[in-house]
Amino acid sequence: MxxxxxxxxxxPINKAVLEKMLNYLSREFGNPSSIYKSGRNAKLAIEDARNKIAAALKCKCDEIFFTSCATESNNWAIKGCAFNNKDKGNHIITTSIEHESVLKTCSYLEKNGFDVTYLPVDEYGLISIEDLKSAITDKTILISIMFANNEIGTIEPIKEIGEIARKNNIIFHTDAVQAIGKIPIDLKEYNIDLLTLSAHKINGPKGIGALFIRQGLEIETFMHGGSQEKGLRAGTENVAACVGLGVAIEMAMDxxxxxxxxxxxxxxxxxxxxxxxxxxxxxxxxxxxxxxxxxxxxxxxxxxxxxxxxxxxxxxxxxxxxxxxxxxxxxxxxxxxxxxxxxxxxxxxxxxxxxxxxxxxxxxxxxxxxxxxxxxxxxxxxxx
Missing domain, CATH: 3.90.1150.10 (Aspartate Aminotransferase, domain 1)
Known part of the structure; x- marks a missing residue:
């Protein structure tokens, strides 16, 4: 057995997800940047997937940006925010139990002039709200704390963290890779500015993720090149994978x-x-x-x-x-x-x-x- x-x-990929993807791996193979019919159909499929993700997260479709994976989304969120706001401050707050893609990104930023505070956790993996408040300085520009831990499953007090971040005019990013499909998430209620998610954790395909960027928030471009993803993340879109993520998150939140x-x-x-x-x-x-x-x-x-x-x-x-x-x-x-x-x-x-x-x-x-x-x-x- x-x-x-x-x-x-x-x-495993859900059968319904795979069926939707197959159409864009064979018949509708057009480049979404092309203006002829198969290209337009591919572009429509991407936007339909974007709408599905936005509906699942109760946000606007133009706040969703496709990436290759959650690791890229975390890198983009943290580096993009840090470099775009370095004139306002150089301090970032995270935790000692984040995913490696967050910890190593923060380590990289420390080598490039940023100061990072790694909050400790208790025996259950929870941060202290008082520790978070005490760590904030007039140089703090970003708080990045995962929604739920990937190893021990502990769910952090995200709503309280978001309230503190908003009160102090600090950008709040959360890695929600493990939480999507297991916890109802209301971005506005939790005051989340940036959120990372991945398809292959919710019965979707590997090699596709997304980053929620709150409307009005500016972060540095991560991939330079063409005009895809509003010019913020260049590169020909993985149409089938985008479609797969859209279907997967719709099913996961149902x-x-x-x-x-x-x-x-x-x-x-x-x-x-x-x-x-x-x-x-x-x-x-x-x-x-x-x-x-x-x-x-x-x-x-x-x-x-x-x-x-x-x-x-x-x-x-x-x-x-x-x-x-x-x-x-x-x-x-x-x-x-x-x-x-x-x-x-x-x-x-x-x-x-x-x-x-x-x-x-x-x-x-x-x-x-x-x-x-x-x-x-x-x-x-x-x-x-």
Whole structure:
């Protein structure tokens, strides 16, 4: 049996998404910058996708800009804002648990004259609102804090952060890659100026993302060349992928409240099953303020990477950390930031589910997890 428990890393393309995309990979292959019919049709398809994203986020369609991925969107949002506002100040506030695409972008900016404050988090991965207020100076031009953490699933107090940013006339960017499709998002209510999203986390294609830029906010051009994306992000558009993102986000936001409740029940059952059957384990992240599909556990005396490998041998796909950092020997910066000792941090594993997981799959997963953890702890062989 195959059980896929790594939806935070990537998701399978929905059949309806793929069907819509195929038309623009074959019949309607025109360049959207061309003025003949197939080009015009491609351009219309892009704008239809843009409208779908705007409707899902309750914003204007001309506030949505297509990118190649969330990493590009994060780079553009942070660098674009920093360089466009360097005459006003050089201070940026972020957190110690951001995705690498944010942390490394901030590190780059530090080498180019910017000052970055990395807010600490508590044992659950939450920032302190008081720490945020204290970090603000008259040089602060940007606050960039993720909506929900990709490893431990903790949801940050985004509404309060947005209110503080707006009150202090500071631009607020949030990486919402993991939150889209799992949390209803109201950009105006949360005072969000810039928001990053990605298609392949919501059953869309890889290689396409988007950046919301609030109307009236000016940031530096990221890609220079043609006039695509209002001249701010040049390059021939990936029409099929844009279409895929539009369909995927429309489906992800449809009936989202009911889906979240369903997934939370499944998540809680799995957490309870693990606690009841496996001793010496710890749930990482907040027990309530967490993404509906995220389960991150540390199993004492069980190396996370080895556990991932052994689960894979029986058809269960999981992760020992962020997909973007897999293959490295580094201990998770997120788990270290929430205060886990380095050994316990290496003994962690992430399971991320969706609403389609079956009871049979859950039972198969739990049965094998119990068996493998017990055998790894006792250094037994795996013959049954």
């Amino acid at each position: 195959e059980v896929y428990l790594d939806h935070a890393a990537t998701t 009936d989202i409240e009911k889906r979240v409740i369903k997934v939370e029940k499944i998540r809680n059952k799995i957490i309870n099953d693990i606690y009841l059957n496996i001793p010496c384990c710890k749930l990482n992240g907040h027990s309530i303020k967490r993404l509906s599909n995220n389960i991150n556990f540390s199993f004492t005396d069980v190396n996370g990477k080895i556990l991932v490998y052994m689960l894979d041998k029986v058809g269960i796909k999981a992760s020992s950390g962020s997909a973007c950092s897999c293959g490295t020997t580094k201990t998770s910066h997120v788990l270290l930031a929430i205060g886990l000792p380095e050994k316990l941090a290496t003994e962690s594993i992430r399971f991320t589910i969706d609403e389609n997981i079956t009871e049979e799959e859950i039972n198969y997963f739990i049965k094998n997890l119990i068996f493998i953890v017990d055998n790894l702890r006792n250094h037994n062989d795996f013959s049954r």
